[in-house]
Amino acid sequence: MEKFINVLFDTEPVAWLVQFEGAVYFVVVFLILYFARLMYDMLTPFSLNDQLTSRDNKAVAVSFGGYMAGVLLVLLGVLQSGGVGNGQTPAHVDLIKDLLDTLIWGVIGVALLNIARLINDTFILRKFSVIKELTDDRNIGVGAVLWGGYLGSALIVQAAISGESNGWGMDIALSVLYFLIGQAGFILYAYIFQWQTRFDVHAEIERDNAAAGVSFGLSLLAVGILLAGYLHHYDSIPGFFVWLVISWFVLAVSRYLSDKWVLPGALLDEEIAQDGNWGAALVEGSIAVVIALLMIPVFLI
Template identity: 40%
Template sequence: MFENAFDFSALSDLADLRVAVYLIVAAAILWLAKAINQACAGYSLNDQLTKHDNKAVAVSFAGFLFSLCLVIHGILTAPASLKVLEADENAWLIDLGSTAAWAGIACVLLLISRIFNDKVLFPKFSNKKELVTDKNIGMGAAQAGSYIATALVIRAVLGDEESGSFIAELGAAVVWFVITQILLFVFCFIYQKCTRFDLHAEIERDNAAAGVALGGSLIAFGLLLEFFVKRYDSIGSLVVWGIVAAVLLIITRCVVDKILLPGAHLDDEIHKDQNWGAALIEVSTAVGVALLIQGSFF
């Protein structure tokens, strides 16, 4: 240990110009993604974020950008990508193009997930109205959670060395994406059935606590789906695991209610008091349990 404590040769890797090129390309991708997001959203992001100080749009857009960064990180750290970078000095240019292409695909899938979020997860109201007109932070948090959960699964299938080709990898990504969206709906359905309040009604009445709790729980659920997709390729097993994961997170919610918040009902704190602090406790515990479950299998 510390045998090379004063060896500075590792710093040469940090001076690699390819790193700077990747960062420039990533910045360009994020800028382009913002433009595409704005075009599809039907409102000006700049106006909402600056002129109107719309924090609901800010939370949603932050979730979108973070999701895209998660996918780009998954591409860059995939085993297949690392092998390409080590192959020869020009092979990284091909990988750079692949990174840009996959980031574009991920952007499209995330925007599709927003439509799914609007039409399927929350069909009783318009997400755009809640974000722009009502400045509903709860809606922004729920949408951000949906973005991140989707991105976790997308990045799990990227860079698969056994996929064989770009087309095969794209096909796998689309299949897992569709299944994931269905499982997100199933999770929301189970979550709603296990709460003592109307989740849709609470989010529609600008209850930030309800949106934060759901958005964070979706992220925890996405972590559990990501873990399974990385290790296995059985669609049937993923469906079963999705239901098991949902039950585990509901049990976690009960633990938060009975042990971490004794003397108070979590549902009352979220529904009646709109206590987003209690919602954060639920979220941190759910995400923590998801990470612990992931770690237990390694």
């Protein structure tokens, strides 16, 4: 009983919480977020501030929200895999080293996420101009796809830059390699998603069908969860492609079960394509995301 009371009133966690190191890391995180925003503005042909405030463009808001959330996911991975010192150097030296590592890998992560954005715009939403749909048409469906693509890509980037250090050169090379493999899996899944649906995904999204965008965006997030889950636990490239096939199959089955069991009485594709039912798309996509999360401990841990 006395031991239990001592645990309840232990003041050691308070001492950890009031240390200034946490505030310093927070400053670094905000610097990286500011850099990420500058990168977004620099690499897009429109003014983010103008679209979000003057034009009240919700499609850009959804897309940019996914981008910033993706940056935070990348930073979360950087912070969780950061060093804790070796006990042989002064604490302030370890802190400076960790802050530099966080800053450098944060910048690398932001750069990879922006490369993923360009890849997604070019290969996943390849049948129309993403910029035109976002700025001129204010297409929420396109914003939803980009939202899911950013988060899924961020999880892949997070997994690619995590793990034990093998030296700067090797770490960067392996991170880029796994990132590119993950993006290839993303692109291939986009073709598979089109193949398993009864409607033209790109045509529906282009005609401002938000339901099609929600369905596709959440599916991309589910794929990102699955691919990142593998990269967090294994390094084998052959194993990655086997996992890719398993992931595609399970997501296809989950979509079928959503159609037949969870949403009986109407075809899911008709609800999305003909009725624009984004509620049905949200249910279907949410199930895909949850199944992806469940597959990680079931198959990989």
